[in-house]
Amino acid sequence: MSALLEIDGLYSGYAGVAMVRDLNLTVHAGEIVALLGPNGAGKTTTLLTTSGLNPVMKGDIRVFGRSIRGRPAHRAPREGLAHVLEDRSLFYQLTVAENLRLAAARSRGDLDQALSYFPALEPLLGRRAGLLSGGEQQMLAMARALTSKPRLLMVDEMSLGLAPVIVERLLPVLRRIVDDTGAGVLLVEQHVHLALEVADRAAVLVHGDLVASGTTAEIAGRAAALESTYFGAGAETGAETAPDTEAVIDADAHTGAGARPDGPEADLDDVEGSR
Ligand SMILES: Nc1ncnc2c1ncn2[C@@H]1O[C@H](COP(=O)(O)OP(=O)(O)OP(=O)(O)O)[C@@H](O)[C@H]1O
Ligand SMILES: [Mg+2]
DSSP: OOOSEEEEEEEEEETTEEEEEEEEEEEOTTOEEEEEOOTTSSHHHHHHHHHTSSOEEEEEEEETTEEOTTOOGGGHHHHTEEEEOTTOOOOTTSBHHHHHHHHHHHHTOOHHHHHHTOGGGGGGTTSBGGGSOHHHHHHHHHHHHHTTOOSEEEEEOTTTTSOHHHHHHHHHHHHHHHHHHOOEEEEEESOHHHHHHHOSEEEEEETTEEEEEEEHHHHHHHHHHHIIIIIOTTOOOOOOSOOOGGGGGGGGGOOOOOOOOOOSOOOTTGGGTOO
């Protein structure tokens, strides 16, 4: 079966400068692919380009077998591509229900099914999105993306600003969505070990170059070396294995960039929607 997403020799960036170079990546139905890498690696650029929010400089991106070149970004959700942006982009003055209804109306989608994955949102339907905790806002951003019943879902830094314990509860929901719907997921994460727990395959991007890709077992086996080489000391990884010399093969081109420290810790009750 053909891939839902095929990124083929992609160059993309800003003002004529390529921030992602010669990237090849595929996502198939029913799998989660983690796109890992330190700050500034080009992860968000890759997702924005796939959504059509940033132009392709060279190479091609095919979504559901069709090149995205010439496709306006606003058509993506109706074609089955959903993108949870890094900043979540909620309507903060509107309620949870209004945020969801707007999204469902735009994509002619299904609100109840989206909510079923995040029951903690139900008691919060009347609350303004701006008053939700970080974890609740992330759930809302995900539920909103699900209203369009996406066949391909891209999630940019689900963990941003959240305590790892919150992320640990949210990531399995992605797995359930994939198993229930057969969608494919491209998951951008800096929490390497959390992403590897839920993903099927992973790719590591550093300074715009793909430095490793493989099954999560393969990448997990190389995680310690990859992290010490690329992510810098102090990265939140959870890897405890000794560095694998094979994994350092690609190391000459780059030095590790410091990983972003965790943002403000979210309330541990957030995922349960107890407010
Ligand atoms: N609008 C922009 N104009 C110019 N350069 C940009 C712009 N957005 C990002 N960049 C640069 O492109 C490079 C890749 O950025 P990108 O946001 O894709 O990284 P990232 O891997 O998502 O990082 P992070 O983990 O910090 O979110 C960085 O050097 C960044 O400074
Ligand atoms: Mg980013």
